[in-house]
Amino acid sequence: MAQYQDHMLILKSRVYRESDVLLTLFGIKSGKIGAVAKGARRPKSRLAGVYPLSYVICQLYHGRSSLDTVNGVDLVEGFPGLQKDLSKLSWALLLADLVDEMFSERDPAPEVVPWIIAAWDRLAREGSHLTTALSTGWQLLKLAGYIPRWETCDVCGDIPRQNSVGVDWDQDVMYCSKHLPPSSEQSRGMEISLGSFRTWQGWMALDVTKLGNYEAKGIIGDQLFFLFGRYIERHIGRMPRSWQFVREVENIGEQERNRLF
Ligand SMILES: [Zn+2]
Structure with a gap:
């Protein structure tokens, strides 16, 4: 006491x-x-x-x-800018929910705090909200001990250099464009463009002072949003309600556009 x-x-x-x-x-x-x-x-x-x-x-x-x-x-x-804009608010709430979901009570993880401060500050002021929030989200996963081994193709061992890659969130492996698994009913992974993959790699290697680098635009943003959602669903168990709130506010795309396997 x-x-x-x-x-x-x-x-x-x-x-x-x-x-x-x-x-x-x-x-x-x-x-x-x-x-x-x-x-x-x-x-x-x-x-x-x-x-x-x-x-x-x-x-x-x-x-x-x-x-x-x-x-x-x-x-x-107090990050007053967050309360004045529905888009900023929705992403900031999502990060708060993710911290709540990913970490257990009274189990210190001090590195989380500077990431969230930097992300809320950046969301309140400038830049791409999706890039800020998702790159922070992946860093939170890393701090919580989830590190996908998406480095070389699980079949041939090559580092993917062209077209697209397949990332498997269930087995935590990846595939080059030559060895993409066929589509299946029960999806465990998805095909993403090489641009999306390189953006994701940039986010994973990010330092907190560089938050906002590797901006995800257009289809890259859509793919990485969907991928993050699937990864969270698989490894954390459920999606916070704020995830749906973000999708509605941002009108984020049709999942059917992504090829699953
Ligand atoms: Zn391969």
């Missing part, structure tokens, strides 16, 4: 009991935790400013309950 302080992302908040707010936080030291901000719904509460998609310094109390208690919050960065 102890008081502690941490730099934290506020991922989510929801109404709890009469005047409280239940927060999902992700701290540099603490990892993901659930906490109650007591009285935060009262207008005069000193916790009245707690809202999701922000970065704060939080004072907390950890007692016998699985939920910690928030005693104080100081805003570090």
Whole structure:
């Protein structure tokens, strides 16, 4: 039982009991935790400013309950631009959901925090939202321990250099254009263009200060959006609701255009 302080992302908040707010936080030291901000719904509460998609310094109390208690919050960065634009908001919420889904409670993963700060900041200000959010999404997967071995063809061992490649999210292998598996009913992979594959490779090798590089436009963006969704579905188990929200807001393409195998 102890008081502690941490730099934290506020991922989510929801109404709890009469005047409280239940927060999902992700701290540099603490990892993901659930906490109650007591009285935060009262207008005069000193916790009245707690809202999701922000970065704060939080004072907390950890007692016998699985939920910690928030005693104080100081805003570090509020990313106000996110709340003014439905597209920015939908992608920012998706990243918050992905962090929530991918990481277990009280299991610190401090590298997550700078990625989310950089992504929310960039979404709030500039650039391609899809590129920012999906390249961050793949980095989150990497930090959570999911690293697809999409490097050389599983059949011939070559590094693909032309046309397209097949990426298999079930077995975590890939195929060059000569050895693409035939289409099947139960899809476990899809064919993507070499351009999409190179963009994905760029994203996987990215440093947080270079977020926004390897912009995915047009069909490349569509393919990488769909691929990320399938990978999450297979490895994390379910898609957060914000995924559908992003698709609707961005009017993202027909999945049928992609050849599956
Ligand atoms: Zn091959």
